[in-house]
Amino acid sequence: MSIDRRIIYLLVAIVVTIPLVIKITMPVRVSPPVQLAYDKIDELKPGSVVLLSTDYEAGTMPELYPMTTAVLRHLFSKDIKVLLMSVYALGVPIGAMALDEVAGEYNKEYGTDYVILGFKPGLDVVIVAIGEEIRDAFPTDYAGTPLDALPIMEGIHNYNDISIMIDLCSGSTLDSWVMFAQARFKQRLIAGCTAVMATSFYPYLNAGQIEGLIGGLKGAAEYEKLIGSPGVATSGMPAQSFMHILILVLVIIGNIFYFIERRRKI
Amino acid sequence: MHTIIPLAITFFTSLLIIMGFFIPRAPFSDIQQTMLVWVLIISGFAALLGVDSLLRQHIKKITTRSEGWAYSLVLILTFFIVFGLGVFSGVRYGTAFSLASSFMYAYTYGIIPLQATMFSLLAFFITSAAYRAFKARSIDATFLLVAAALVIIGRVPIGGMLWSKLPVIADWILDWPSMTARRGILLGITLGVIGTSLRIMVGIERSYLR
Numbered sequence: 001m002s003i004d005r006r007i008i009y010l011l012v013a014i015v016v017t018i019p020l021v022i023k024i025t026m027p028v029r030v031s032p033p034v035q036l037a038y039d040k041i042d043e044l045k046p047g048s049v050v051l052l053s054t055d056y057e058a059g060t061m062p063e064l065y066p067m068t069t070a071v072l073r074h075l076f077s078k079d080i081k082v083l084l085m086s087v088y089a090l091g092v093p094i095g096a097m098a099l100d101e102v103a104g105e106y107n108k109e110y111g112t113d114y115v116i117l118g119f120k121p122g123l124d125v126v127i128v129a130i131g132e133e134i135r136d137a138f139p140t141d142y143a144g145t146p147l148d149a150l151p152i153m154e155g156i157h158n159y160n161d162i163s164i165m166i167d168l169c170s171g172s173t174l175d176s177w178v179m180f181a182q183a184r185f186k187q188r189l190i191a192g193c194t195a196v197m198a199t200s201f202y203p204y205l206n207a208g209q210i211e212g213l214i215g216g217l218k219g220a221a222e223y224e225k226l227i228g229s230p231g232v233a234t235s236g237m238p239a240q241s242f243m244h245i246l247i248l249v250l251v252i253i254g255n256i257f258y259f260i261e262r263r264r265k266i
Numbered sequence: 267m268h269t270i271i272p273l274a275i276t277f278f279t280s281l282l283i284i285m286g287f288f289i290p291r292a293p294f295s296d297i298q299q300t301m302l303v304w305v306l307i308i309s310g311f312a313a314l315l316g317v318d319s320l321l322r323q324h325i326k327k328i329t330t331r332s333e334g335w336a337y338s339l340v341l342i343l344t345f346f347i348v349f350g351l352g353v354f355s356g357v358r359y360g361t362a363f364s365l366a367s368s369f370m371y372a373y374t375y376g377i378i379p380l381q382a383t384m385f386s387l388l389a390f391f392i393t394s395a396a397y398r399a400f401k402a403r404s405i406d407a408t409f410l411l412v413a414a415a416l417v418i419i420g421r422v423p424i425g426g427m428l429w430s431k432l433p434v435i436a437d438w439i440l441d442w443p444s445m446t447a448r449r450g451i452l453l454g455i456t457l458g459v460i461g462t463s464l465r466i467m468v469g470i471e472r473s474y475l476r
Contacts, residue, residue, distance in 0.1 A: 002398075008394045009393075012390050013390075027426065090377070092363050118363070125305070199440060203452060206441070237423050238424075244424070
């Protein structure tokens with residue numbers, strides 16, 4: 001006894017598409033790790049500097065891009081300066097797109113309120129280099145302008161001048177940020193990651209090595225709720241909810257079939 | 267002699283890098299940083315070798331008309347088109363990542379949708395795999411199944427709508443049983459890495475010399 005996989009695929013398509021077409025709203029409960037991330041950023045004083053690393057590429061954009069825009073909205077609403085970088089070559093344009101979308105809403109100017117440092121290969125090397133002097137890792141911004149020519153970079157040299165580092169990642173880059181930036185330079189860290197990676201980072205949160213954790217599209221929706229700006233992540237919650245219900249129902253059906261077959265064999 | 271010299275280099279360089287972690291002061295931190303930069307330079311050459319190997323293999327497939335040669339042709343053409351756009355955008359706009367550049371156009375309207383499509387397909391495969399593989403075959407498997415079901419439903423808003431305690435239970439599973447297991451795995455992996463590194467450092471593991 002089995003369900004044809006084409007029927008399962010069809011059900012998946014229906015369950016994901018319909019909630020996105022028919023605008024259903026669902027209450028979002030804020031989980032403690034996301035609340036912690038929000039609180040730590042919210043405590044920062046205007047004019048503080050945050051280093052944001054968009055360490056993900058297009059494949060995980062549906063989960064992490066709404067998180068990026070939500071975090072940027074929070075930062076800019078608090079007049080916090082943003083230094084954007086990535087250890088993935090194609091993470092920089094994603095960060096640039098998010099800044100392009102959000103900065104205008106808060107009348108933030110490039111070079112004064114935010115800067116795109118760009119991409120540098122060699123994750124560990126870059127993280128250690130920032131600890132010594134940020135200009136060693138990024139002598140210029142992504143467009144080739146020397147950092148010293150940008151007003152935002154005045155007095156910013158290393159982790160001592162950065163209030164919090166936020167790593168929005170799809171892989172294991174957070175391990176390196178924890179290992180070098182946090183352990184060696186005592187840099188405060190907050191992480192945002194895909195839902196599938198979140199469980200891997202709970203030990204860091206529990207040990208206090210990261211001060212907040214935003215996990216997956218659900219985490220992004222929680223963050224949108226906290227900043228009072230529901231967006232793409234919030235509107236994706238019904239589709240995700242019904243998808244999880246479908247998986248659960250199929251697992252139950254699969255087990256019923258399994259027990260029926262087992263009894264027949266006995 | 268041809269074995270002793272590489273072993274000695276391995277021992278002393280690894281010792282210097284380790285000392286940089288335990289004594290993060292000059293000169294050890296500077297030496298560590300310099301060596302990490304060397305790793306970066308060597309990795310750059312490795313990337314070049316990777317491109318060379320990739321192109322050679324696919325050009326060979328095209329010339330010999332091996333099975334799936336058309337896909338190789340698409341790969342080669344796409345490689346050179348994106349490479350060309352990157353160079354052109356770099357020259358024209360100062361950086362390939364300028365939002366107005368042709369490279370970013372290809373990225374936004376080509377690479378992003380393609381990668382998102384590939385990633386989205388996982389939803390179909392995961393659902394089908396969960397239906398086929400997630401069976402209560404034993405007591406252990408039943409525990410896993412129940413815990414997974416609670417997390418699956420408790421981590422989405424509808425879980426809280428069905429029963430307000432479900433998200434709390436899901437958080438508890440992630441905070442305690444899941445994290446305990448994860449810590450155990452992490453410790454095991456780390457001890458394994460330390461053991462293997464020490465074996466390489468002191469010259470017991472020499473397979474890299476072959």
